Amino acid sequence: MITDDAEALAVAAALADAFRPGAAERDARRQLPHAEIDQLSSSGLLGITVPRAHGGADVTAGTLTEVFRLLATADSSIAQIPQSHFVYVNVLRAQGSCGQQEFFFREVLAGRRFGNAQAEAGTAHAQDIRTRLKADGDGGFVLTGIKHYCTGALFAHWIPVLARGDQDKLHVAYVPRDAPGVTIVDDWDGMGQRTTASGTVRLDGVDVPADRVIPHHLTFEGPQLHGAYAQLLHAAIDSGVARAALTEAVEFVRTKSRPWFESESATATEDPLLVQRFGALELRARAAQALLESAARALDTAIAHLTDDTAAEASIAVAAAKAYSAETAVDTASALFEVAGTRAALESLNLHRYWRDARTHTLHDPVRWKVQHLGRYLLTGNRPPRHGLL
Template sequence: MTAHIISSDSEANSIAEELRQFLVAGASERDQKPEPPAAELDRLSASGILAITVPREFGGADVSFETITNVFQRLSAGDPAVTQMTQSHFLFLDAIRQDGTQEQKAFFFGQVLAGARLGNAQAEKGSASALDLQTKLTQGDSGNYRLNGTKYYCTGAILADWLPVAAFDPEERLVLALVPRKEHGVIVSSDWNAMGQRVTFSGTTTFENVAVPENHVIPHWRLFDRPSVFHAYASQLHTAIDIGIAQNALSDAVALVRARGRPRLGAPVSKATEDPHVILRFGQLSAKFHAAEQLLLRAARLLDRATADLTIELAGEAAVAVAEAKAFSEDVVIEITNEIFALSGASATDNALNLSRHWRNARTHTVHDANQWRYHSAGNYLLNGVLPGKPIRKKAAAF
């Protein structure tokens, strides 16, 4: 694949808007007839949007957190499921930037600039905690490793070129093994069957004695020994997805009410757009949506500030800001996607419109973990000055 190379933040935002319009046109149909969105992801790869965080020294635009946040919201307002397939791509590009060797950076950044995509193989089941892992790298022949394990919720894996796999090396250190999607022993299943975010195809991936060269292993454990915004960045992108869903849902609700010829029964007006209760409710939702946007923007700017002068305090403050944005955005997106139907009436439930996809997408995407803990994190910092900790993965206990 030949990919365009984006050179600036402004170009990234402009292309993201073009891609939003492209994605939104087919989002409803893809939700109703879910298949892996190969053409859509190929369009994103060819546009260069998936390489905008590559550092300048390796040929990328190296955009700010503010820009990648704006880009992610725009893409999610087009199709949040397709966009979520790229969330781990951006996150693990940052992992390579953080702890890869110069050789690894040159290779993988070069791959991405040419259009390659990184997938995701992190989560597991069956242990006492979501942070416990059983996937292992064992020593193989000629300095290579062998990878064995099973991963779940592998968003983006089915159409990725490379899979970053969280595993423990022979010294029981957390690493990322970057494995070609079509490597012998890699089995990616299309067993995703959720009510929303249907085309993420976040199914199961199994690794059976997969050969991994030593120079394809990133020492991810080092990230936990120093200040970083890596995990806050991951949440920031998820927040942008929520707000993108809310943006698209609110836009659809406005269009539907404007198109209605008559008001709800009992309203002493001639048009639905003149109903004072409808006007009030749209005003409330608009205010909440824009407040969520501003929290997202504030978090992005604090992430930029933290990376310019990376200290425990600045990284922690950015993480708290992201927690606030994510917590509030979850509440807002559920409210907006639910209120479409109350504001639009019985006609909004017509399956031909498929407006339920907004709520289904929001509800599916917002159950990654308990939202209350994000508010708790913000409150604990405000009251007690306690900065949030890092979610450290460990090897699962044997049973």
């Protein structure tokens, strides 16, 4: 059991150090991190956002963000796997009944993991959810649908499923991963984030008791932080990837690179053009982290005093952090090869995993729309829309 923010950060740093050495090989072999995720569970980190009234540490958004950034500096796939876990703990905090909270928070503190079954393929757009939750006539429900990009589901004990119920209202059904009618298919073959196992979940007439269903549509009927909370964790992963790629580049240039002959420098680290380039890269990495920390503070402020204005400020701050960290991750991972030179491209080194991971993870949702919302908020004061991706 982790009891406070300082302990959570210390545990996350220790886990990052433990996960880092095997990250390249896990990626190269697509060796799924079952042992590492079990270690994450047993560490107590998965329970750090459970309210204190239920026995959790109830850490700040700033602490949780730093936990994700630290894990991503070691292995961004491992960092992404529990992202949905914390989002769906937050859904319970927002709309769960007292009984639901008591049951599921106890599960989380015991190390049980939430996955996700949200996204669908072949629909009109990301919010076009066609998975159905229908009343069974006996007080329960039946769940039917196919979900894609289900990060965390393969490692989960519970799979929160986003579905439409009566009157097309949005609900979340918490389903045991081994429930009859649930099939998890490990068919993720993305070029990056290879070991997230973000495959397919099939739901074929799955029985769901009423006390396992959350009325998620209520979240968006007033000021809400669901989207900002989820997006902040994605931004933390991107910021962590940027820092990891830059750290790798520094080590490579220090230990393996030769100076360009025209620089007349004794070592690569004295080459003035390399010094300038590294300075620029460090500036961006620091700016990404600063925006991340600022967004986390805005989210903590809104959590403490939720209004339309504080929710808007938090969403806009997170949008800025997400947009900048995404670009920084991709650009820094690419620059690694620019500063390290030809040898860095050797397949045996697998340094391209940083770019592959950054490019893949930042496709989660388009940052161009976050920039649009920033511009509108600045020019007109219009608050950003209430949905789960902002």
